[in-house]
Amino acid sequence: NAGVTQTPKFQVLKTGQSMTLQCAQDMNHNSMYWYRQDPGMGLRLIYYSASEGTTDKGEVPNGYNVSRLNKREFSLRLESAAPSQTSVYFCASSEALIRRYTFGSGTRLTVV
Amino acid sequence: GENVEQHPSTLSVQEGDSAVIKCTYSDSASNYFPWYKQELGKRPQLIIDIRSNVGEKKDQRIAVTLNKTAKHFSLHITETQPEDSAVYFCAARRDDKIIFGKGTRLHILP
Numbered sequence: 001n002a003g004v005t006q007t008p009k010f011q012v013l014k015t016g017q018s019m020t021l022q023c024a025q026d027m028n029h030n031s032m033y034w035y036r037q038d039p040g041m042g043l044r045l046i047y048y049s050a051s052e053g054t055t056d057k058g059e060v061p062n063g064y065n066v067s068r069l070n071k072r073e074f075s076l077r078l079e080s081a082a083p084s085q086t087s088v089y090f091c092a093s094s095e096a097l098i099r100r101y102t103f104g105s106g107t108r109l110t111v112v
Numbered sequence: 113g114e115n116v117e118q119h120p121s122t123l124s125v126q127e128g129d130s131a132v133i134k135c136t137y138s139d140s141a142s143n144y145f146p147w148y149k150q151e152l153g154k155r156p157q158l159i160i161d162i163r164s165n166v167g168e169k170k171d172q173r174i175a176v177t178l179n180k181t182a183k184h185f186s187l188h189i190t191e192t193q194p195e196d197s198a199v200y201f202c203a204a205r206r207d208d209k210i211i212f213g214k215g216t217r218l219h220i221l222p
Contacts, residue, residue: 031208040121042201042214043156050208058209059113090155099144099205103155 002026006091006104013081013111021076021107023091031094032074033058033101034066036087043090049074081111114139116204118213126221131189133216135202138183144205145178145185150215151198159200160187192220 004025013019025032030051035043035058045058049068063085065077074093078085088108092101115138125131137145146161162169162176162185169176173192178185189196197220203212 033209035212040214042118043212045209045211048209056208059211099210100146100158100161101148101156101210103157105155 004091004093004102004104006089006107008107009105010108011110013078013109015082015111017081018077018079019081020078021089021091021109022073023075023104024073025093025102026072027093027095027102028071029093029095029102030071031099032068033092033094034064034074034076035090035092036060036085037090037106038087046076046089081109083111085109086111114142114204114206114211116202116211116213118202118216120216121214122217122219124219124221125192127192127194129192131187131192131196131218133187133200133202133218134184135186135204135213136182136184137204139204139206140180140183142204142206144210145176146203146205146210147174147176147187148201148203148212149198150201156201189218194220194222196220 007022033048034046047066049055052071091104118135143164148156149159150156173190175188199215203210
């Protein structure tokens with residue numbers, strides 16, 4: 001039982017490059033989330049998916065897109081990376097009613 | 113939307129003393145308030161949570177209190193130990209999403 005798995009763990013991009021962060025959970029959770037964490041800013045919600053087939057914007061969605069591929073997988077795409085997107089990205093999932101998050105181990109992204 | 117304020121941003125306490133972290137939230141419809149602990153380089157981990165129909169919850173050395181009228185909630189850690197050193201985040205949930213505070217870095221001094 002792996003919980004929430006994120007790939008890659010580390011990535012360096014050049015400004016303007018694109019990439020997709022992958023997230024998969026094996027707990028049969030309905031809801032999945034993408035957060036970014038920056039020093040002194042806490043965890044800020046980028047996008048979330050309350051259930052398979054739905055996605056919604058969070059606090060800081062600009063510059064990102066998401067896909068809820070199926071119940072297990074929720075990916076985050078940066079179409080044209082910018083230095084301001086340098087951050088640690090966390091994926092999380094939760095049961096529909098209880099909403100206790102399980103976080104992945106994070107992806108440290110640097111855009112140069 | 114929901115806004116969660118957390119204080120202090122940094123807290124140092126002597127080992128064995130108590131630590132208190134306070135949060136306020138803006139949306140009166142928020143109904144679930146979790147607390148997460150994050151050690152350096154690790155993922156956030158849930159340590160305790162409380163629902164809006166409960167005023168207080170305790171789990172060993174950790175307790176959370178909620179004042180719905182004032183829209184305040186607090187984390188209390190008693191008999192602090194070195195392993196309590198970490199960043200702590202409060203959060204509030206309304207509907208499908210959880211909004212986090214900016215975190216409190218807790219240092220336990222020997």
